Amino acid sequence: AQSVSQHNHHVILSEAASLELGCNYSYGGTVNLFWYVQYPGQHLQLLLKYFSGDPLVKGIKGFEAEFIKSKFSFNLRKPSVQWSDTAEYFCAVNPSTSGTYKYIFGTGTRLKVLA
Amino acid sequence: EPEVTQTPSHQVTQMGQEVILRCVPISNHLYFYWYRQILGQKVEFLVSFYNNEISEKSEIFDDQFSVERPDGSNFTLKIRSTKLEDSAMYFCASSPFYGYEQYFGPGTRLTVT
Numbered sequence A: 001a002q003s004v005s006q007h008n009h010h011v012i013l014s015e016a017a018s019l020e021l022g023c024n025y026s027y028g029g030t031v032n033l034f035w036y037v038q039y040p041g042q043h044l045q046l047l048l049k050y051f052s053g054d055p056l057v058k059g060i061k062g063f064e065a066e067f068i069k070s071k072f073s074f075n076l077r078k079p080s081v082q083w084s085d086t087a088e089y090f091c092a093v094n095p096s097t098s099g100t101y102k103y104i105f106g107t108g109t110r111l112k113v114l115a
Numbered sequence B: 001e002p003e004v005t006q007t008p009s010h011q012v013t014q015m016g017q018e019v020i021l022r023c024v025p026i027s028n029h030l031y032f033y034w035y036r037q038i039l040g041q042k043v044e045f046l047v048s049f050y051n052n053e054i055s056e057k058s059e060i061f062d063d064q065f066s067v068e069r070p071d072g073s074n075f076t077l078k079i080r081s082t083k084l085e086d087s088a089m090y091f092c093a094s095s096p097f098y099g100y101e102q103y104f105g106p107g108t109r110l111t112v113t
Helices: none
Strands: A003-005 A008-014 A019-021 A024-026 A032-038 A043-052 A054-060 A064-068 A073-078 A086-095 A111-115 B005-007 B012-013 B019-024 B031-037 B041-048 B054-058 B063-069 B077-078 B088-095 B108-112
Touching: A003 A086, A003 B012, A003 B054, A008 A019, A032 A064, A043 A054, A043 A064, A043 A073, A043 B031, A073 A086, B005 B088, B012 B019, B019 B031, B019 B088, B019 B108, B041 B063, B041 B077, B077 B088
Parallel strands: A008 A111, B012 B108
Antiparallel strands: A003 A024, A019 A073, A032 A043, A032 A086, A054 A064, A064 A073, A086 A111, B005 B019, B019 B077, B031 B041, B031 B088, B041 B054, B063 B077, B088 B108
């Protein structure tokens, strides 16, 4: 079955630390890949997306992600986190070659940034 | 910036009652979706809707669930006879084209007692 794994469930960092959140998926075909962020009390917002082309994708607020097809991974990175990055982060995959509309979500990673 | 809106933000209902969750997608979007997140679990796809019909549904979306676009702006999810296990956060989403990113609403928290 298609699935998405986010291995870090809770991450605590100090401001200015670097961040990397892992995302792996199980699907052999072409995928569209997304990272969403949910700030406390707010809705899911798109951070960045990958459809094709350059596997290094830059998103909003200084986030970037790298698609490594051979590893079925799409890890999220930020070189220097801020207190305002405290939120829950979700990786989502759309297995596009199967003709499906749905997103398959990971379990989410709660990030807490200490001031 | 246009946003997906959902009402109510929180709905409490008794087991066996019918509930209707409402969503207003972004106005020029063509594809509409419902997802749910049971507390502590993953966000799960329920159904997608395009051109006034269901285009895809998950195994969760059984005969107790239905969706409707009653007018040009609203998109509703109905649960006919709620069960305790229907307690969850329900998210509506929309996208302008197939395969484009989905824009999510703030969610409706449904509590079945």
